Amino acid sequence: SQQGEEDPQALSIQEGENATMNCSYKTSINNLQWYRQNSGRGLVHLILIRSNEREKHSGRLRVTLDTSKKSSSLLITASRAADTASYFCAAFTSGTYKYIFGTGTRLKVLA
Amino acid sequence: GAVVSQHPSWVICKSGTSVKIECRSLDFQATTMFWYRQFPKQSLMLMATSNEGSKATYEQGVEKDKFLINHASLTLSTLTVTSAHPEDSSFYICSARDRGLAGTNEQFFGPGTRLTVL
Numbered sequence: 645s646q647q648g649e650e651d652p653q654a655l656s657i658q659e660g661e662n663a664t665m666n667c668s669y670k671t672s673i674n675n676l677q678w679y680r681q682n683s684g685r686g687l688v689h690l691i692l693i694r695s696n697e698r699e700k701h702s703g704r705l706r707v708t709l710d711t712s713k714k715s716s717s718l719l720i721t722a723s724r725a726a727d728t729a730s731y732f733c734a735a736f737t738s739g740t741y742k743y744i745f746g747t748g749t750r751l752k753v754l755a
Numbered sequence: 756g757a758v759v760s761q762h763p764s765w766v767i768c769k770s771g772t773s774v775k776i777e778c779r780s781l782d783f784q785a786t787t788m789f790w791y792r793q794f795p796k797q798s799l800m801l802m803a804t805s806n807e808g809s810k811a812t813y814e815q816g817v818e819k820d821k822f823l824i825n826h827a828s829l830t831l832s833t834l835t836v837t838s839a840h841p842e843d844s845s846f847y848i849c850s851a852r853d854r855g856l857a858g859t860n861e862q863f864f865g866p867g868t869r870l871t872v873l
Contacts, residue, residue, distance in 0.1 A: 677861075686848065686866035687799075732798060743789070743850075743862060745799040 648735055648746035656752045663720040665749040667733030670714065674736045677743070678707060678718050680729045687732070690718075695738075725755040758782055759851050761865035768839055769873055776834045776868045778849030784829040785851035789862065790822075793846040805832045829854070839872040846870075 648669040657663055669676070675694045679687040693700045693709045693716065700707045706719040720727055733746040758781040768774050778788055786807045791799040803813045803824050811824035821843075823835040832851075836843055846869050850862040 675861075679864075684846075684869070687864040689864070692861060734799075741787075742801060742804065744801070745791075748798045750796075 648733060648744055650731075650733060650746040650749050652749060653747065654750045654752070656754065657723060659723060659725055659753055659755050661723055663723050663727070663751055663753070665718045665731050665733075665751070667716045667718070667735075667746045668714055669716075669733075669735040669737075669744065669746070671735075672738040673711070673714075674738050676709060676716050676736065677734045678705075678716075679732045679734060681732065681748075682729045690731075720751075723751075723753045725753050727751060728753045757853060757863045759785075759849065759863045759865040761847075761849055761868050763868060764866060765869040765871075767871045767873065770840055771838055773835055773837045774839055774870060776836070776847055776849075776870075778832045778834070778851065778865050780830045780851045780853075780863070783851075783853040783855060783863075785832075786829060786854045787852045788826060788832040789850045789852075790824060790832075790834050791848045791850070793848060793867075795846075799848060802834075836870065839870070841872045844870055844872045 650667045677692045678690040691702045691707050693707050704721045709716045730748045730750050732748045734743040760779045762777045788805040790802045793799045802817045803811045805811045805824045805826040807826045813819045826832040848867040850864045
């Protein structure tokens with residue numbers, strides 16, 4: 645399968661704690677994006693990181709990219725109950741011009 | 756800016772009927788649109804790439820005669836699920852690449868269409 649892997653599959657934390665999700669992909673990429681999806685809803689774009697970038701911040705989000713390991717991580721700091729959702733990485737594969745999604749991490753933040 | 760809409764947002768149909776889903780880029784031109792399918796609690800699987808004015812490119816395992824894609828204009832792509840069966844019930848999501856932002860390869864996603872086949 646071309647699909648990327650994410651771990652953990654599910655994560656449950658207390659409000660205020662940090663949440664870290666990891667994504668691994670299989671081929672060379674041009675960029676990688678992270679999305680959030682609330683249950684039964686569409687995707688919300690969070691952050692895009694290019695292959696020549698190693699780290700990117702946006703508010704409480706921090707994304708890292710290690711192209712040598714073909715992996716990325718998403719850190720959500722000071723989590724809130726409203727952060728409860730599924731999070732997906734999507735790797736834009738070089739040469740194919742397609743985004744391949746990871747398996748997703750279901751995050752639950754307990755108030 | 757960069758808004759993609761889908762219509763309908765949900766649809767229920769009888770087995771054997773055909774259902775058409777529209778994907779529109781509202782404020783930009785999209786030479787390329789993508790169709791994804793998502794089963795409950797699973798990730799998005801790319802079904803096909805839709806190019807304006809040419810035939811769609813289907814991913815391995817996706818039946819092109821069952822999932823008809825038409826990209827008739829720079830702002831509209833349609834997915835028709837023909838002779839739908841209960842196993843086709845899923846969440847269908849489209850995305851579009853802004854022609855003006857081709858260098859970024861960023862895609863903008865629609866809100867999705869939930870199809871339920873009885």
